Amino acid sequence: MALIVFTDLDGSLMEHETYSIEPAREALEELTARKIPLILNSSKTAAEMAAIQERLDLHTAFICENGAALHLDTGEIIEFGARRETWLDEVHQLRTQHNYSFHGFNDWSPSEISAITGLTIAQADQAKTRFYSEPILWRDSESALQRFQYELQEMNLQLLQGGRFQSIQGVYDKSDGMRSMVIDYSKQQQTRSLTTVALGDSPNDTAMLDAADVAVIIKSGKSSLIRCPAPQRLIHTKIPGPAGWNDALLEILKLYDSDQLINSKSNPITGN
Numbered sequence: 001m002a003l004i005v006f007t008d009l010d011g012s013l014m015e016h017e018t019y020s021i022e023p024a025r026e027a028l029e030e031l032t033a034r035k036i037p038l039i040l041n042s043s044k045t046a047a048e049m050a051a052i053q054e055r056l057d058l059h060t061a062f063i064c065e066n067g068a069a070l071h072l073d074t075g076e077i078i079e080f081g082a083r084r085e086t087w088l089d090e091v092h093q094l095r096t097q098h099n100y101s102f103h104g105f106n107d108w109s110p111s112e113i114s115a116i117t118g119l120t121i122a123q124a125d126q127a128k129t130r131f132y133s134e135p136i137l138w139r140d141s142e143s144a145l146q147r148f149q150y151e152l153q154e155m156n157l158q159l160l161q162g163g164r165f166q167s168i169q170g171v172y173d174k175s176d177g178m179r180s181m182v183i184d185y186s187k188q189q190q191t192r193s194l195t196t197v198a199l200g201d202s203p204n205d206t207a208m209l210d211a212a213d214v215a216v217i218i219k220s221g222k223s224s225l226i227r228c229p230a231p232q233r234l235i236h237t238k239i240p241g242p243a244g245w246n247d248a249l250l251e252i253l254k255l256y257d258s259d260q261l262i263n264s265k266s267n268p269i270t271g272n
């Protein structure tokens, strides 16, 4: 039985405010030592994630923009979302037409994004390099939001709640790239008994968590909104961010070593 780990970044592996990953260092090193693949699955852009992968000395595949695309370690990119350029103008027309009060990454300069997020200007530039999604801050009423969401649905788009922003994007989520990755990795490893672990802290992680054998809900301001009934083991961390991430993964590895991680060998993703 092999393990593969999928994780959200902001508020999970990375500190929400400082973007530090240091508190997760012990578990990260343990994963590296055991050659267990760690797949980053974030609302961040490919440019941001490539920089983070470099920082972590990670050379695995990753999933960007809330599940829009899977970047394989071979350089191949598998897309699940419609390109932003095909719908963003129409969304902005809706805003003008109904006088909706919201702004997003396309409206902001790198220095404005830096002020809102605490990213450096260079990182904000990477965050603006998006192909599939538009993170926004909604400043209008709840009823206007409902109307806007209905209009997005009509355009085959959706609004997903992340940790800091709401994301306008196509109808895909963080589980699409994950499923594709699991099939790919199972073939590579020639194994049918792959155990998937997923860690996340926000409602936009729900699909990823629910598609895993072992799901870890990292404590956050929004973690109580996550509902995922499918995993065979569900772990709630007591502490938020990378420190909680670290504790949960070390616990998972301990259970894995004593063959107590999951009862059955069935895999909800591949159906094996």
Ligand SMILES: [Mg+2]
Pocket: 008, 009, 010, 011, 012, 163, 200, 201, 202
């Ligand atoms: Mg998060």
